[in-house]
Amino acid sequence: MKSERKSRNTKQKELILNVLKNMKTHPTIYELYSEITKIDNTIGQATIYRNIKKFVEEQIIYVIKTRNGIDRYDYYNKHIHFECLGCNKIYDIYDNEVFNVLEKRYINDNIQILNYNITLDGYCNKCQNTLFKNNNN
Numbered sequence: 001m002k003s004e005r006k007s008r009n010t011k012q013k014e015l016i017l018n019v020l021k022n023m024k025t026h027p028t029i030y031e032l033y034s035e036i037t038k039i040d041n042t043i044g045q046a047t048i049y050r051n052i053k054k055f056v057e058e059q060i061i062y063v064i065k066t067r068n069g070i071d072r073y074d075y076y077n078k079h080i081h082f083e084c085l086g087c088n089k090i091y092d093i094y095d096n097e098v099f100n101v102l103e104k105r106y107i108n109d110n111i112q113i114l115n116y117n118i119t120l121d122g123y124c125n126k127c128q129n130t131l132f133k134n135n136n137n
């Protein structure tokens with residue numbers, strides 16, 4: 001009975017992590033919750049929120065503090081973010097040239113880098129086209 005329960009907990013954890021991984025949109029906790037319950041509607045909101053909190057404590061996932069104060073979630077997976085000021089979307093940037101500079105700079109400082117918590121601000125392609133279209137005409 002107990003092991004049955006444990007395996008259900010493990011499955012729920014895996015599902016939560018997989019959904020976050022597959023979404024690739026840096027979801028809010030509510031967006032995560034909506035997506036997870038589409039797959040398994042037996043998972044309660046409290047369970048999801050509790051597990052997310054735990055994953056954050058365990059440094060599996062981390063909170064992105066966005067400009068508009070809404071927390072979004074992401075994996076620890078070395079990359080940089082670009083936050084669009086128009087649509088508030090967060091894009092992932094993988095730039096090995098930048099990463100190499102960071103790794104080389106701190107390699108002798110005996111620190112372990114989990115992520116590059118760097119966010120670039122600006123306007124994405126789509127927003128440049130819609131927001132600034134009238135100015136150009």
Ligand SMILES: [Zn+2]
Pocket residue numbers: 084085086087088089123124125126127128
């Ligand atoms: Zn945009």
Ligand SMILES: [Zn+2]
Pocket residue numbers: 026074079080081091092
């Ligand atoms: Zn990201």
